[in-house]
Amino acid sequence: MLIQPANLRRVLLAAATVAAGAWQTAGAVGTAANTSIANQATVSYSVGGNAQTPIPSSPTGNSTPGGGAPTSFVVDNRIDLTVTELSGTNTPVTPGQLNQVTAFTVTNTGNGPQGYQLTPTNLAGGAVFGNTDNTDVANLRVFVDSNGNSTYDAGVDTATAIDTLAADAGVVVFIVSDVPVTATNGQFANVQLAARAAVPGTAGATLAAETAGADTPGAVDTVFGDAARDATEVAADQYAISSAALTVAKTSAVVQDPHNGATNPKAIPGAFVEYGIAISNTGAAPATGIQITDPLPANTAFRAGAYNGAASDVSITVGAGPASFCVAEAGGADTNADGCYRTATDLVVGAPALTTVNVGAGGNVTVRFQVTIN
Numbered sequence: 001m002l003i004q005p006a007n008l009r010r011v012l013l014a015a016a017t018v019a020a021g022a023w024q025t026a027g028a029v030g031t032a033a034n035t036s037i038a039n040q041a042t043v044s045y046s047v048g049g050n051a052q053t054p055i056p057s058s059p060t061g062n063s064t065p066g067g068g069a070p071t072s073f074v075v076d077n078r079i080d081l082t083v084t085e086l087s088g089t090n091t092p093v094t095p096g097q098l099n100q101v102t103a104f105t106v107t108n109t110g111n112g113p114q115g116y117q118l119t120p121t122n123l124a125g126g127a128v129f130g131n132t133d134n135t136d137v138a139n140l141r142v143f144v145d146s147n148g149n150s151t152y153d154a155g156v157d158t159a160t161a162i163d164t165l166a167a168d169a170g171v172v173v174f175i176v177s178d179v180p181v182t183a184t185n186g187q188f189a190n191v192q193l194a195a196r197a198a199v200p201g202t203a204g205a206t207l208a209a210e211t212a213g214a215d216t217p218g219a220v221d222t223v224f225g226d227a228a229r230d231a232t233e234v235a236a237d238q239y240a241i242s243s244a245a246l247t248v249a250k251t252s253a254v255v256q257d258p259h260n261g262a263t264n265p266k267a268i269p270g271a272f273v274e275y276g277i278a279i280s281n282t283g284a285a286p287a288t289g290i291q292i293t294d295p296l297p298a299n300t301a302f303r304a305g306a307y308n309g310a311a312s313d314v315s316i317t318v319g320a321g322p323a324s325f326c327v328a329e330a331g332g333a334d335t336n337a338d339g340c341y342r343t344a345t346d347l348v349v350g351a352p353a354l355t356t357v358n359v360g361a362g363g364n365v366t367v368r369f370q371v372t373i374n
Contacts (some may be wrong), residue, residue, distance in 0.1 A: 031075050032167065033112030034220050038072035074218065079197045079208055080109040080225035081116070083235040086150070086172060090129050090188070090238035094285050096181035100137070101152045102237035104193045106162060107170035110225060116162040116195045117204035118142045120175040123190040128238040133190035137177035137239055140191065145172035152176060161204025162195070175237065185243035185283040190236055197224075197231035207231075244359065245283030250294075251276045255370065271373050272303060280364040287359045291350035292367055300371035302328070302342060307368075314340050315368040316353055326353040328369070 031037075041057040056068030086103035093100045108114050122136040143152065144159040152174040165171060175191050183189070197208040208231055211221035224231045256262045257271035265271055277294065281287050296302055307315045312325030326340035326349070334341040339353030349367050359365060 030111055030167070033075055033077035033110075035075040036072055037075065038070035040068060040070040074220055075111065076211075076215070076221040076223055077112045078110050078223050078225045079112075079114060079210075079231050081114070081195060081197065081231075081233050082107045082109055083193055083195050083233040085235050085237045087237075090131070090240040092242055093179045093239045095179055095183040095241065095243050097179045099154065099176050100179055100239060102175045102191060102239070103150065103152070104173045104175070104235050104237065105170050106165070106173050106193075106195045108165045108167055110197075111167050112220075113164050113166050113200045114208070115164055115198035115200040115202055115204055115206075117198045117207060118144070118161055118173055119194040119196070120177075121192050121194070123192050123236060126190060126236075128188070128190045128236045131188040131190075131238060131240070133188055133238075135180075135183055135187040135189050135241070137179055137189045137191065139178040141176045142193065143174045143176060145174065148172075159203075161198070163203045164200040177239070179239065179241065183241045183243065185241065185245045185285070187241040189239040189241065191239070192234050192236045194232060194234045242284035244281050244285050244287035246287055246359070247280045247282065249278045249280075251278070267373060269373050272306070272370050273300070273373060274306075274368055274370045277367045278364060279359060279366075281359040281361060284361050286361070286363070289351070290354045290359065290365075291348065292354075294347045294349075294369075295345055296342075296347060296371065299374045301374060302347065303370040303372050304328075306370040313369060314347075314349060314353070316349070317366045317368075319364060324353070 042054045044054040045052050053065035055065050056062060057071065058068040059071045062068035084105050086105055091100060091102050106116055120140040120142045122140065123133050125133050127133070142160055143157040144162055146157045146159060147153065150172045157174065162171060173193060175193055177191065198204045199206040199208055208222060210224045215221055226233060252273055252275050254265045254267045255272050255274045257265040257268050259268070260266060267273065275294070277292055279290065304313050305311065306313060307323070308325040313328040314326045315323045316326070317323045326338040327336060328340040328342050328347055329335055330342045332341065332343040337352070339350050341348055347369060354365070
């Protein structure tokens with residue numbers, strides 16, 4: 001059949017219209033995986049100046065007016081994701097703390113539902129928030145936020161993988177770990193969360209696989225759309241360790257002797273010697289529950305009533321503040337509950353006498369008592 005030039009222009013215009021429509025559909029961003037896209041072209045024409053019945057297309061070819069079938073394909077699964085640290089800052093912790101939490105968001109930026117396998121690890125070196133990793137946390141675990149409150153709820157958030165996450169949806173994931181008691185002030189422990197795409201509905205147990213070879217007609221193929229083409233993304237967070245850093249200094253000074261009194265006294269029998277125990281904290285966390293145990297030296301006797309007009313045995317000064325006092329009764333028990341007592345060999349000073357010396361960063365306390373040289 002010979003198509004006249006005028007009719008040829010009509011055929012070409014119809015074909016161009018079909019092609020333009022197909023391009024717009026295929027280029028739409030975010031079309032869900034397994035979406036069927038179908039269309040059908042129609043050719044209209046004339047013979048001898050008489051319009052003929054249009055002929056629709058079909059995938060295998062059609063010459064029957066009114067017949068034919070749409071040409072269709074299904075959208076493949078493009079796997080992509082992001083993992084981001086949630087808070088924008090590190091997590092302050094102290095040595096020995098358990099179940100400390102850092103948080104991340106895993107977002108499905110692909111075009112279909114996806115599961116994810118989650119893996120927490122300690123980072124070796126490298127900087128996070130400008131701080132270089134120089135220690136590790138212990139007992140790393142990972143949990144998925146189950147109720148959407150972005151807060152780790154022990155016993156509630158128990159899933160350790162993302163079973164199914166809808167396209168364009170995100171979920172908070174927690175790394176939970178323990179801080180070693182040996183960690184020191186100013187150390188940083190950097191951790192990493194890795195999320196690897198898995199088959200949805202498998203609780204992260206079955207990893208997703210990319211389809212090899214040419215596109216499979218009528219089937220949903222899988223394409224890894226992340227930059228590394230491994231269906232894995234990572235993000236880092238950090239524990240910042242704050243601890244007390246105590247320095248203890250003990251001094252002695254002769255304050256009085258039987259011959260010179262308080263003027264240039266000497267360490268002779270019968271002289272009074274004052275011990276000072278100074279505790280300072282140069283760390284970033286307060287020191288709590290301080291207790292001093294000091295063995296009374298041989299050839300001396302504890303001097304009761306050395307302070308506060310002979311009413312108290314021990315003087316306690318916090319920083320530059322005024323002194324407080326306590327009575328260190330003998331017998332090995334704090335019978336007056338002031339925090340001071342003596343055993344047969346030791347002086348013990350603790351709570352509540354030292355309640356006020358939960359020494360904060362830069363804080364200090366000095367405890368003084370006296371003995372008599374035998």
